Amino acid sequence: MRKKTAIIxxxxxxxxxxxxxxxxxxxxxxxxxxxxxxxxxETLELVTEKGAEAIFVKANVTNAADV
Structure with a gap:
């Protein structure tokens, strides 16, 4: 079964x-x-400690160029 992915x-x-x-x-x-x-x-480290596969993306969602 494939895991679901969430973008937060x-x-x-x-x-x-x-x-x-x-x-x-x-x-x-x-x-x-x-x-x-x-x-x-810090959040990335906390979620990986819980066993999640995770990546970090630096973006400001109020900036259209970042999105």
């Missing part, structure tokens, strides 16, 4: 980080998206 914007903190952690526990692959690389990489 604003995943560096707050609701985005909480969603990423929950989805990691629910066995999703994750794309961690945030413009703040430092906090996003």
């Amino acid at each position: 914007t604003g995943a560096g903190g707050g609701i985005g980080r909480a969603a990423a952690l929950q989805l990691a526990e629910d066995d999703f692959n994750l794309v961690i998206v945030d413009f703040n690389e430092t906090i996003a990489l």
Whole structure:
């Protein structure tokens, strides 16, 4: 069975980080998206510790060129 993949914007903190952690526990692959690389990489580390396969994409979703 193939895993589902979730793209989470604003995943560096707050609701985005909480969603990423929950989805990691629910066995999703994750794309961690945030413009703040430092906090996003913290989230990336937390979800990989939970066993999720995840990557980080630096982007500001309010900027059309980033999206």
